[in-house]
Amino acid sequence: MQVRQCDFCRMPYQSFGNKICKDCLMQIDLDFFKVRDYLYEHEGAGIEEVAEATGVTRKAIIYMLKEERLTVTDGKGGSGGYLTCESCKRPINTGRMCAACKNEVLKALQPNAPVSKPKPPPAEEREEESFKGMAKLQIKGRKRL
Numbered sequence: 658m659q660v661r662q663c664d665f666c667r668m669p670y671q672s673f674g675n676k677i678c679k680d681c682l683m684q685i686d687l688d689f690f691k692v693r694d695y696l697y698e699h700e701g702a703g704i705e706e707v708a709e710a711t712g713v714t715r716k717a718i719i720y721m722l723k724e725e726r727l728t729v730t731d732g733k734g735g736s737g738g739y740l741t742c743e744s745c746k747r748p749i750n751t752g753r754m755c756a757a758c759k760n761e762v763l764k765a766l767q768p769n770a771p772v773s774k775p776k777p778p779p780a781e782e783r784e785e786e787s788f789k790g791m792a793k794l795q796i797k798g799r800k801r802l
């Protein structure tokens with residue numbers, strides 16, 4: 658157990674391995690159900706629309722994207738400006754890093770891998786993300802029942 662800063666609300670808390678505190682974890686779970694249910698009914702809704710209709714904050718929706726619970730696409734291979742790789746800044750549709758950078762990290766985690774360049778520091782968290790309102794949200798992996 659260690660004290661760390663919640664990835665979501667930035668408050669210090671006692672971590673048992675989670676990246677966010679218990680309160681945020683519960684809130685994000687509740688929010689996720691709302692977003693998921695809304696997207697089942699309104700396939701391809703944008704982040705702005707979902708936030709407005711469900712009352713879930715954009716910040717929470719972005720967090721769900723980073724946690725790979727949702728994907729976002731602008732139909733042109735980008736995310737409409739919502740997400741970029743935290744390592745190389747390329748546009749991505751879900752998660753925190755692009756496939757290439759994820760691969761690098763995985764390689765670096767393997768004990769016998771040759772020592773590669775040190776991991777770059779995490780990207781500065783931008784308080785204001787650029788919301789273009791064009792990109793569509795999707796539930797990751799699963800189609801509606």
Ligand SMILES: [Zn+2]
Binds near residue numbers: 663667679681
């Ligand atoms: Zn928190």
Ligand SMILES: [Zn+2]
Binds near residue numbers: 747759
């Ligand atoms: Zn990358």
